[in-house]
Amino acid sequence: MSDNDFMKHSTGDLANFPPEVDMNTPTVARIYDAMLGGKDNFEVDRQAMAAIEEANPGTVDLAQANRAYLTRGVDCVAKAGVRQFLDLGSGLPTADNTHQIARRTHPDASVVYVDNDPIVLAHGRAILAETPRTSVATADLTDVEGVLAAEDTQRLIDFSQPVCLMLVSLLHCIPDEQDPFGVVRAYFDRFAPGSCLVYSHIVSDDETAARDFTDRIHSFGTSWGRVRSPEEAAKVFDQLELVSPSSDGTFDPVPVECSTWRNDGRTPEPRPADPEVLIWEHAGIAFKH
Numbered sequence: 257m258s259d260n261d262f263m264k265h266s267t268g269d270l271a272n273f274p275p276e277v278d279m280n281t282p283t284v285a286r287i288y289d290a291m292l293g294g295k296d297n298f299e300v301d302r303q304a305m306a307a308i309e310e311a312n313p314g315t316v317d318l319a320q321a322n323r324a325y326l327t328r329g330v331d332c333v334a335k336a337g338v339r340q341f342l343d344l345g346s347g348l349p350t351a352d353n354t355h356q357i358a359r360r361t362h363p364d365a366s367v368v369y370v371d372n373d374p375i376v377l378a379h380g381r382a383i384l385a386e387t388p389r390t391s392v393a394t395a396d397l398t399d400v401e402g403v404l405a406a407e408d409t410q411r412l413i414d415f416s417q418p419v420c421l422m423l424v425s426l427l428h429c430i431p432d433e434q435d436p437f438g439v440v441r442a443y444f445d446r447f448a449p450g451s452c453l454v455y456s457h458i459v460s461d462d463e464t465a466a467r468d469f470t471d472r473i474h475s476f477g478t479s480w481g482r483v484r485s486p487e488e489a490a491k492v493f494d495q496l497e498l499v500s501p502s503s504d505g506t507f508d509p510v511p512v513e514c515s516t517w518r519n520d521g522r523t524p525e526p527r528p529a530d531p532e533v534l535i536w537e538h539a540g541i542a543f544k545h
C-alpha cells in the first residue's frame with residue numbers, strides 16, 4: 257500500500273464505528289487528530305480543541321511540533337540500528353506514521369501500534385491489514401503483560417533484540433495513581449540492551465498554568481492525567497542514558513523543548529525561549545545499556 261493510499265483510507269468516513277466509540281465525549285486521540293488537521297474527529301473534539309487553543313494559544317502548534325519531533329526521533333533511532341518499534345498511545349493514522357518513517361532506513365522494520373481509544377483500531381486495522389510486519393491493537397499501556405504477551409506483539413517483536421518503546425505525548429494522559437513511570441520501568445525490564453525510548457510529555461514550570469490546563473481537559477469528561485513539571489517528567493529517564501539533543505552531539509544530554517530536539521538550525525532549549533510560554537512538550541531519547 258502506498259503512502260497516498262494510507263492517507264486516503266485513514267480519513268473521511270465517520271459512519272459505521274463500533275458501539276464503544278463514544279461520539280459525545282471528546283477523546284485525546286481525536287482532539288489530537290483535529291490539531292494535526294486530520295478528519296477522523298467529531299464536532300465535540302473540534303469544540304474541545306478550540307476551547308483549549310483559546311485558553312492556551314499555541315497548543316495546536318505544540319501538537320504539530322510534537323508530531324514533527326516523533327518523525328525526527330524515529331528516524332534517529334532507526335539510523336542507530338533499531339528495527340522494532342512498540343508505539344504506545346500511537347494515535348490515529350496521520351501523514352507520516354512510525355512504520356513509514358522507520359522503513360526509509362529499514363524496509364523490514366516491525367511496528368506494533370497500541371492505543372486504548374477504539375477509534376484507532378477502527379481506522380488502523382483496515383489500513384494495516386495490507387501492510388506486512390505491522391499491527392494495531394486496542395489496549396491500555398498500563399497492562400504491561402497484556403501488551404507484551406499479545407499474539408501480534410509476540411509475532412512481530414523479537415525480545416532478544418533491541419526494541420524502541422515510543423511514549424510520545426502520552427504519559428501526561430496517565431494519572432499518578434496508575435504509576436506511569438513504574439509502568440515504563442516494567443517495559444524496560446523486559447527489553448534487551450540497546451533498546452531505547454522516544455519520549456515527550458506536556459510540562460510546565462508554572463503550577464497555576466499546569467493546573468488550569470489539566471482542569472480544562474478534565475472538564476470535557478476526557479480521561480487524562482496531568483501536566484507535570486519538567487523534573488517529574490524526566491523521571492522516565494532513570495536507569496536510561498539520554499542522547500544529546502543536538503545532531504552534532506555537542507549539547508549536553510538533557511531533555512529539551514521538542515521543537516528544538518535535533519531540529520537543524522535550532523539550538524536545543526530546555527524550555528521555550530519566550531518566558532510567556534508556560535506549557536510545552538518536554539522531549540528526549542534514551543538507551544538502555
Ligand SMILES: C[S@@+](CC[C@H](N)C(=O)[O-])C[C@H]1O[C@@H](n2cnc3c(N)ncnc32)[C@H](O)[C@@H]1O
Nearest residue numbers: 285288345346347371372373396397424425429
Ligand atoms: C496526544 S496523542 C499522541 C499520539 C502519538 N503518540 C503522537 O505523539 O503523535 C496520545 C494518545 O495516547 C492514547 N492513550 C491515552 N491513554 C492511553 C493508555 N492508557 N493506553 C494506551 N493509549 C493511551 C490516546 O488515545 C491518544 O491516541
